[in-house]
Amino acid sequence: MTKRMLIMLGCVLVLIAALALGFFLHIKELIANSPKPGPQTVTAAVVSALEWQPQLSSVGTLTAVHGVDISSEVAGQVRTVNFKSGQDVKAGEVLAQLNADLEIAQLSSLQAAADLAAITLKRDQAQLAAQAVSQTQVDNDTADLKSKDAQVAQQQALVAKKTIRAPFTGRIGITTTNPGQYLNPGDKIVTLQAIDPIYVDFYLPQRQVGALSVGQVIDASSDSYTDRIFHGKITAISPKVDTTTRNVQIQATIANPKHQLLPGMFANVTVDVGEKKHYLTLPQTAITYNPYGSTVFIVKPAAAKNGAPATPQQAESLEVQQAFVTTGDTRGDQVAITSGLHEGQMVVTSGQIKLKNGTPIVVDNSVQPANSPNPTPQEH
Structure with a gap:
């Protein structure tokens, strides 16, 4: 009984081994007959040395x-506005005129008083020469004339403040000031x-x-x-x-x-700043930035497999090799390479996401990534 069971167990094991071998051979055949991935299409550029100005x-x-918000120093009603918004004006040009009728009338009164004081002083000086008045009288007349002249000057300054002038040559802004409007001291007229x-x-x-x-x-x-x-x-x-x-x-x-x-x-x-320098330069899209370092894919002829001599087809095909690089300054769409490459090498500039070491490629530069040192917006 035991011998028969051993024979049956042996037959089962042989059957399992045969099935496993058949399955393994079938999978191997499927893998061998599966379609090989074709070369990946990328763009590439030759590493070249360019002159950089730091x-x-x-x-x-x-x-x-010069820039100022023009306002009035005194209160008053706007009589005239002598400018248009956006106009260019010269220094000293009248921009606005406030109503100064009352101040001008007061100025006339003060001027008349000053004129009278001047006449009185002149008459008393003549009388002093004839010893008809004292020196004290002449001194009082002189002081009175100075006081009257000071009042006239003060009133003239007040009248002048009613005329708003441009302090310098420039361009007027947009104003909302209109004739008839009342302005308080400090109210903005225009910029x-x-x-x-x-x-x-x-x-x-x-x-x-x-x-x-x-x-x-x-x-x-x-x-x-x-x-x-x-x-x-x-x-x-x-x-x-x-x-x-x-x-x-x-x-x-x-x-x-x-x-x-x-x-x-x-x-x-x-x-x-500084003198011009020469840097190996690539488009910034050629660089893959990783936590462990920056890399590029260098384009080179495909290597022969298993040490066999390259066939004519292999000699014409290309593949990529990943390499670490050290980047320097950037300029527009460009980046300087300080180590890891040498001039004349060809580097992939777009399509790196589908690449790894040894991946066959086809270079198609019909559409190139941006590579301008002074890029400008493409849409206006």
């Missing part, structure tokens, strides 16, 4: 060389801005102050004029560093003859 970048604010030239104020870290000097050229751009670069010069460097941010304020002056730049706008400012 730059400092910041975001600044445009401010007027006046001198915007040619115009200032741009920006901040840079204290460690970069040593590279700056008055007279240095700056370039500024605004999103209002995407195709225009405005050139200027540094005219002032603050003698004090902000203790909160450790930044120093820089002021540059930009010519603005067409009044394109307006106070309050922001501008991207760059300052050229």
Whole structure:
């Protein structure tokens, strides 16, 4: 009985082994006959050395060389408004006239009193020569004339304040002041801005102050004029560093003859510093940034398998090899490579997500990633 059971058990084991072998051979055949993945399509660029001008970048604010909200020093009713919103005016030009009838009448009265005091002084001086009056009388007359003249000057200043003039040449803003309106002292009439030239104020870290000097050229751009670069010069460097941010304020002056730049706008400012350098350069899209380091995929001819000589087809095919690189400064769409590559190597610039070491590729550069040192928005 035991012998028969052993024979049956042996037969079962042999059957299981045969089935397992058959299944293994079937899977092996399926794997062997499965379609091989084709080469991946990527874009690639040759590593080249380009000339770089080291730059400092910041975001600044445009401010007027002279800017003020014009208001009245005295109360009064607006008689005339002599400007239009947005108009350019000259220094000293009359902008508005307040009603000054009462003040002018008082000025006439004070002027008459001053004239009488002058006549009295002249008459008493003549009488003093004939010893008809005392020196004290002449002294009193002189003091009275000075007092009357001072009152006239004070009233003249009050009348002059009723005439609102432009303190400097510039462009008028938009006003809501109208004839007949009553103004209290300090009420805003209109803003006046001198915007040619115009200032741009920006901040840079204290460690970069040593590279700056008055007279240095700056370039500024605004999103209002995407195709225009405005050139200027540094005219002032603050003698004090902000203790909160450790930044120093820089002021540059930009010519603005067409009044394109307006106070309050922001501008991207760059300052050229130091001598030009040569860096190996790639589009930033070529770099894969990882926690363990930055990598690129280098394009090279496909290697022969198992040490066999390469066939003509293999000699023409390409594959990739991943390599670590050290990146440096960035400039627009470009990044500098300080180590890990040498000039002339071809590197994948897009399509890396589907690659690994040894992946066959096809390079198609019909659509290239952006690679401009000074990119501008594609949509206007």
